[in-house]
Structures are given as structure tokens and as C-alpha cells.
Amino acid sequence: MLRTLMIASVAALALTTVASAQEVSIKFGFSSTADLENDNGAAALLFKNYVESHTDDISVEVHGSSALGSDADVIQALQLGSGATMHIGGTATYNTFIPKVGVLDLPFLWKDYAHVASVLDGDVGNALQADFEGSGFKVLGYGFSWGYRNVITRGKAINEPDHVTGLKIRTIQSPIYVAALNAMGANATPMSFNEVYTALQTGVLDGFEHAASMAYSAKLYEVSDHLALTRHLFGPTVMTYSLNLWNQLSPEQQALVQEAADFSLTVARAMAAGKEQEALQKLAAEGMTITDVDTTKFVEAAQPLQEQLASDIGATDLLTQIRSEK
Numbered sequence: 001m002l003r004t005l006m007i008a009s010v011a012a013l014a015l016t017t018v019a020s021a022q023e024v025s026i027k028f029g030f031s032s033t034a035d036l037e038n039d040n041g042a043a044a045l046l047f048k049n050y051v052e053s054h055t056d057d058i059s060v061e062v063h064g065s066s067a068l069g070s071d072a073d074v075i076q077a078l079q080l081g082s083g084a085t086m087h088i089g090g091t092a093t094y095n096t097f098i099p100k101v102g103v104l105d106l107p108f109l110w111k112d113y114a115h116v117a118s119v120l121d122g123d124v125g126n127a128l129q130a131d132f133e134g135s136g137f138k139v140l141g142y143g144f145s146w147g148y149r150n151v152i153t154r155g156k157a158i159n160e161p162d163h164v165t166g167l168k169i170r171t172i173q174s175p176i177y178v179a180a181l182n183a184m185g186a187n188a189t190p191m192s193f194n195e196v197y198t199a200l201q202t203g204v205l206d207g208f209e210h211a212a213s214m215a216y217s218a219k220l221y222e223v224s225d226h227l228a229l230t231r232h233l234f235g236p237t238v239m240t241y242s243l244n245l246w247n248q249l250s251p252e253q254q255a256l257v258q259e260a261a262d263f264s265l266t267v268a269r270a271m272a273a274g275k276e277q278e279a280l281q282k283l284a285a286e287g288m289t290i291t292d293v294d295t296t297k298f299v300e301a302a303q304p305l306q307e308q309l310a311s312d313i314g315a316t317d318l319l320t321q322i323r324s325e326k
Contacts, residue, residue, distance in 0.1 A: 024253060026051070026060045028086040029074040031193040034064025037217035039146040039237060039268050039275070040088045046264035047239075055256055066194040072096075072173065079136040081244030090145065090235040092174040098131050103315035107180035108295070108302040109322065110234040113144060113273060118325045120236055124318050132238075138246040140239040140261035144269045146213035147276030148231035151186070152220065153207030154200050157289060158228035161185070161297045170196050170208035176309055180233060181209065183305050184298055193218070200224055211235070212279035221286040228293045232302075239265060 028047070032040035041064055048060035068074050068084050071093040077083035079097075092105040103124075110116050119125060120142035129139045151158055151169060158164055165185035171177040173190040181188035189205060199205040200223040207224060208215075209232070215221060239261050246254065284290055310319035 024058045024249065026058060026085040027063060027068065027083070028060055029063040029068030029084045030088050031066045031071045032064055032089070032214060033217045034062050035217055038213045039143060039272065041217065042271070043088055043143055043239065043264045043268040046267055047260045050260035050263050051256060058253060058256070066192065070192040070194065078240060078242040081242045084242070085245050086239065086241050088143070088237060088239045090172060091238050092172045092177050092235060094238070095174040095176055098135050099313040100131050100315045100318070101128055102174065102176040102313050103310055103318045103322065104128070104236050105174065105176045105233065106306045106309060106319070107183065107232050108299045109306060115325060116144060116234060116236055117269070119322050122325065124321050127318065132240065133243060136243045137240040138243045140241055140258060141265040143237035143239065143265045144272040145211045145235040145237060146272050147211035147279060149209050149211055149233040149235055151207060151209050151228045151230045152215055152224050153226045154224045156206055157226045157291065158293060159291055160293065161295070167206040170199065170205050177233065179305065179309060183301055184232065196220065197223055209233070211276065212283055213275050216279045216282050221283050221288050225288055227283060227288055227290045229290065230293055230295055230298065232295070232298060
């Protein structure tokens with residue numbers, strides 16, 4: 001009888017342990033489509049696959065297309081430690097939460113992908129991680145957008161800089177992005193990404209600005225037809241975890257989550273340059289007209305704007321470091 005009770009107790013304890021382990025369910029939310037055509041979606045799916053193939057203790061629910069709310073909604077949920085566990089998106093989506101991070105989103109700042117990597121993986125990236133943690137986010141790593149951001153319009157081609165003037169162009173709800181677009185002459189219109197398709201369809205917007213991969217993934221070629229290669233912003237990305245929920249994970253679980261983030265972001269970064277060109281080709285195949293634009297005027301205007309904006313957010317020292325990186 002005693003042996004039977006002991007066996008039953010051990011079995012019950014094992015079931016309790018398994019149930020407890022399975023309670024770690026990561027809700028990974030973001031505004032991009034959860035597919036392999038864009039950097040955020042690909043990184044999230046790679047992360048999920050890595051975690052779930054290495055443990056039964058953690059499950060990952062991927063919620064793309066703003067299924068958990070806008071980027072701002074998900075970010076706020078991370079701060080609260082309720083409603084969402086992880087987020088991936090442009091660092092610009094954090095500008096209103098952590099103003100200094102906006103230094104990564106200044107217009108015409110980045111030389112190339114190598115320059116971005118050097119900065120994000122160096123002293124500047126490390127310094128900003130402390131600001132993220134101070135606001136309730138654990139930074140798991142920085143990523144690359146799959147391409148520079150360009151101006152994409154409906155029915156209005158942009159063949160020279162002055163053609164941007166007065167156009168209602170959607171951008172991220174970031175003061176840095178708004179200032180950058182306005183400096184180019186556009187009428188910057190902050191709007192959640194999931195609202196862009198309808199706004200273009202109904203004529204509320206003249207266009208939007210984003211990477212070609214995002215435009216293709218979200219099928220925005222159905223409601224736009226011209227892409228001007230302005231390459232005005234790069235838009236580094238960041239993968240974050242609610243710091244409150246992070247501190248509830250065991251050391252072993254934290255290590256696995258970090259490994260998964262490192263893996264997914266490394267793979268996604270390596271694909272960036274190729275995916276940018278692939279997306280441009282796919283958009284052209286869908287009938288979109290792609291034009292080169294002389295951005296000299298924009299670049300010249302961006303230099304003093306960079307300094308002004310960096311000063312406004314207390315990041316002049318970081319801007320100096322970014323400019324000096326090779």
C-alpha cells in the first residue's frame with residue numbers, strides 16, 4: 001500500500017512539474033505580417049522554432065499583423081508585464097518611450113549594413129540597452145530591417161526631390177520620423193501600420209515610407225504603384241522581452257531564450273541585403289514603378305537636422321560615436 005502511495009505521489013509530482021513548466025507561454029506580438037517575407041516575421045518564426053525544438057518547457061505564440069494591438073499597445077503591455085511577452089520592431093517604435101533611442105533613427109545616418117552592425121553591437125548599442133532596461137524592457141538583440149526605407153506612393157510618381165513636397169506620407173508614430181519626413185517636404189502622417197492599406201485605398205494618404213520587403217509582405221503593392229529609392233532611413237530593429245516577465249524565468253530558461261534570439265537575429269541579419277533586392281524585384285513584377293532619385297538635397301538638409309534632434313533627446317554624444325564608427 002505504502003509503495004503504491006509513493007508511486008502515486010511521485011507521478012503526481014512529475015505531472016505538477018510538467019504542468020508548471022508548460023505554464024511559460026510567450027506571447028510574441030508585432031505589427032508586421034508573420035511570414036518569411038519580412039525581417040520581423042522571419043525573426044519571430046525562427047525564434048519560435050528554435051525555442052520549441054530545444055525544450056518542452058516554453059511555448060511561443062507568434063501574433064503578427066497587430067493581432068495583439070499596435071506596436072505601441074504591445075510595448076505598453078511589455079512594460080506592464082501583462083498581455084504580451086515579447087516584441088520585435090523598429091527602434092523608432094520606442095522613441096516615445098525611450099527618447100534617446102531615437103538617435104538610431106536619424107535620417108540619412110547610416111553608411112551601410114556594416115556600419116549599422118558596428119554601432120548596434122558596440123558601445124552605442126550597449127549604452128542604449130541600459131535605457132531600455134530602465135523603462136522595463138530586456139533587450140535580446142538588435143536586428144536589421146530588410147532594406148532601407150523608401151517613399152512609396154499611389155498614383156503620384158516621385159522622380160525628383162521636389163515631387164515629395166506636400167504629399168501626405170504615412171510614417172511611424174515617432175517624433176524623429178515625423179521630423180525627418182517633414183524636412184524632406186512631405187506632410188508626415190503618423191499612423192499604425194495596420195491602417196495603411198485602407199488609408200491608401202480610400203485616398204486618406206498619398207503614400208507611405210517603408211522598406212520594400214514590408215511593402216511586399218503586407219501586399220501594399222495592391223494599393224500603391226510607385227517606389228522612389230530615397231533610402232532616407234534605415235530603421236534598425238530590436239527584439240525585446242518584458243523585463244518583469246524576464247525576471248520570472250529560471251536561469252536555464254533565460255539562457256535558452258537568449259540563444260534563440262541570437263540565432264534568429266543572426267540569420268535574419270545575414271539575409272537583409274539579399275532580401276532587399278529580392279523584394280524590389282517582386283514589387284516590380286507586381287507592376288510597381290521603381291525610380292532612382294537624386295537625394296543630395298535631402299542629405300544636405302539632414303546633417304543639421306541630425307544634430308538638432310540628437311540634442312533634443314540628449315544623445316549628442318551617441319551621434320558623435322555613430323558618425324565616427326566605420
